[in-house]
Amino acid sequence: MTTSAVKRDITKPKDIQRIVDGFFKKVRKDTLLAPYFADKTQEEWDSFLPVMYSFWENVLFYSGGYAGNPMQRHKEMNDMKSFTQEHFTRWLNLMSEVVDKWYAGEKAEMMKERARSIATIMQVKIGT
Numbered sequence: 001m002t003t004s005a006v007k008r009d010i011t012k013p014k015d016i017q018r019i020v021d022g023f024f025k026k027v028r029k030d031t032l033l034a035p036y037f038a039d040k041t042q043e044e045w046d047s048f049l050p051v052m053y054s055f056w057e058n059v060l061f062y063s064g065g066y067a068g069n070p071m072q073r074h075k076e077m078n079d080m081k082s083f084t085q086e087h088f089t090r091w092l093n094l095m096s097e098v099v100d101k102w103y104a105g106e107k108a109e110m111m112k113e114r115a116r117s118i119a120t121i122m123q124v125k126i127g128t
């Protein structure tokens, strides 16, 4: 017997947490992206993941809770260990896979679309 669950849209912070957690689970197993996160301690993950939740809550729901500067942060990382187009493509593919696995709708599309546009701006700013 097959069970086909109808996917729903992203509507609340818990949905974003599920996506971000699922995304980083994949990132940590990904040969291309994992090295960037390899030296994070458990403590650092525990403070990093909530930053990512608030970043995406701000992007999707305009929560106003994120006050970081991802462009600057990634520029610094790129200066130490260059990102290539391949890194960005992988990052975006993993993000889309996780969103599509569980969600469908306007916010789900928005999350993938914003990921793509922020990645494009990031690449321009860091000069990949």
Ligand code: HEM
Binding pocket: 033, 036, 037, 048, 051, 052, 055, 067, 068, 069, 070, 073, 074, 077, 083, 084, 087, 088, 091, 114, 115, 116, 118, 119, 122
């Ligand atoms: C080449 C692809 C990418 C890699 C390898 C990457 C890697 C990283 C790493 C290692 C950190 C942690 C920095 C730290 O510990 O301070 C980080 C932070 C972050 N990343 Fe990325 N990233 C990528 C693309 C993106 C994209 C496309 C977005 C947004 C759509 C994004 C959003 C963020 C945000 C919001 C933070 C937190 C910055 C803060 O501390 O406020 N990243 N990224």
